[in-house]
Amino acid sequence: xxxxxxxxxxxxxxxxxxxxxxxxxxxxxxxxxxxxxxxxxxxxxxxxxxxxxxxxxxxxxxxxxxxxxxxxxxxxxxxxxxxxxxxxxxxxxxxxxxxxxxxxxxxxxxxxxxxxxxxxxxxxxxxxxxxxxxxxxxxxxxxxxxxxxxxxxxxxxxxxxxxxxxxxxxxxxxxxxxxxxxxxxxxxxxxxxxxxxxxxxxxxxxxxxxxxxxxxxxxxxxxxxxxxxxxxxxxxxxxxxxxxxxxxxxxxxxxxxxxxxxxxxxxxxxxxxxxxxxxxxxxxxxxxxxxxxxxxxxxxxxxxxxxxxxxxxxxxxxxxxxxxxxxxxxxxxxxxxxxxxxxxxxxx
Ligand SMILES: *Cc1c(COP(=O)(O)O)cnc(C)c1O
Numbered sequence: 001x002x003x004x005x006x007x008x009x010x011x012x013x014x015x016x017x018x019x020x021x022x023x024x025x026x027x028x029x030x031x032x033x034x035x036x037x038x039x040x041x042x043x044x045x046x047x048x049x050x051x052x053x054x055x056x057x058x059x060x061x062x063x064x065x066x067x068x069x070x071x072x073x074x075x076x077x078x079x080x081x082x083x084x085x086x087x088x089x090x091x092x093x094x095x096x097x098x099x100x101x102x103x104x105x106x107x108x109x110x111x112x113x114x115x116x117x118x119x120x121x122x123x124x125x126x127x128x129x130x131x132x133x134x135x136x137x138x139x140x141x142x143x144x145x146x147x148x149x150x151x152x153x154x155x156x157x158x159x160x161x162x163x164x165x166x167x168x169x170x171x172x173x174x175x176x177x178x179x180x181x182x183x184x185x186x187x188x189x190x191x192x193x194x195x196x197x198x199x200x201x202x203x204x205x206x207x208x209x210x211x212x213x214x215x216x217x218x219x220x221x222x223x224x225x226x227x228x229x230x231x232x233x234x235x236x237x238x239x240x241x242x243x244x245x246x247x248x249x250x251x252x253x254x255x256x257x258x259x260x261x262x263x264x265x266x267x268x269x270x271x272x273x274x275x276x277x278x279x280x281x282x283x284x285x286x287x288x289x290x291x292x293x294x295x296x297x298x299x300x301x302x303x304x305x306x307x308x309x310x311x312x313x314x315x316x317x318x319x320x321x322x323x324x325x326x327x328x329x330x331x332x333x334x335x336x337x338x339x340x341x342x343x344x345x346x347x348x
Contacts, residue, residue: 001264001265002264002266002305002310002314003266004303004307005146007150010308010309021198021199021202022152022195024198025194025198026195028194030194031195032193032194033055033191033194033197034194036195036197036198037193040196041053041054041157044204048132048139049131049133049134050139050161051162052159052161053157055156055173056156056191056192057192058190059118059120059147059156060156062140062157062158063087063091063092063140064091064188064190066116066169067091067092067094067095067097067116069165069168069169070116070165073096073097074097075097076095077098077100078092078097079100080118082275082276083271083291083293083294083297083298084118085121085270087120087142088118089284101291115137116137116138117133117136118140119141121242121244121245122141122148122242122244123141123148123207123211124148124149125239125241127238127239134159137162138158138160139160140156140157142155143156143196147244148207148211148214148242148244149204149207151199152195152199156192171185171187172187173190173191173192174189174190176188210308211243213308214243214246214307215243217308217315220315221246221248221304221318221319221322223319224326225323227323228326229251229252229325230248230250230256230326233247245268246303246304246306247301249302250300251300253299253300253301259321259324260321260325264317265305265317265321266305268302269302271298274291276290277298304318305318
């Protein structure tokens, strides 16, 4: 089975680079923040085209603190998307503000609102020639091990152009301390571990090559869709995707997943339910049918292995499976993926 992710191979290849820096952290005992984290903050902020980077213990914490730096709290509304990982909405709720699921870019420009990018799956992606994360007031990244840039455990970062936000973020992640034991506001223990700074600084040097590899694999897969049963995602001319996942849409997703499995390709679903239909988030007050595009995407998307550790043979095998399944060459007629009525009663 071609694995959906393969960090064992990635780490085996980086062994000579990783072992010495991990030993430096262990025996230098800089476990929370420290030199390795600072070096990585600078390297990653400049990679994003941002002025400051504030390393924290997860992507969720990066989002939470960026919202606090924007002075979001009870009584505020934060506009976001329903088709995302649940952390995007949870971080808003942590501040006491109300998540509102609506169109947003145009609105924020018109009303001069702060924009916080959830770039947790988009390290190195570009929007109109700019690296994502540096477009709004702050950009938030996750370094969960399976993301494009992954830590040896949990880590995250908020990058920003705003010096006053950077200062506030540094304070908030470290118990609201302006200096040691001078606590000037309520804060959190959201510090990035030293070992994560060291590991991420090594891996950052490989990120562009890894993303190029993901893009090459994705181009190959796009070209392999030769029939009507799989639909590639549209990439706009101004977008440069980082392919954290490679997703296709399929009308009959269960069947398509079975076929991929039969052909030795592991698949995943990101994500099977939009946030407003999750049991935990019914209190947002939305119902099925409120966000038809997000709901349909959640029913149709399938993610295929696209990671840079795939061998040439494995990429060829995934591409062959895509061709076969998209054309339904060996299993007769199938309903077209575009027919949505078929799924009217198939709520997640
Ligand atoms: C992974 C992810 C997060 C959360 O990051 P963690 O590091 O797991 O806390 C937030 N938003 C999106 C879109 C993600 O993919």
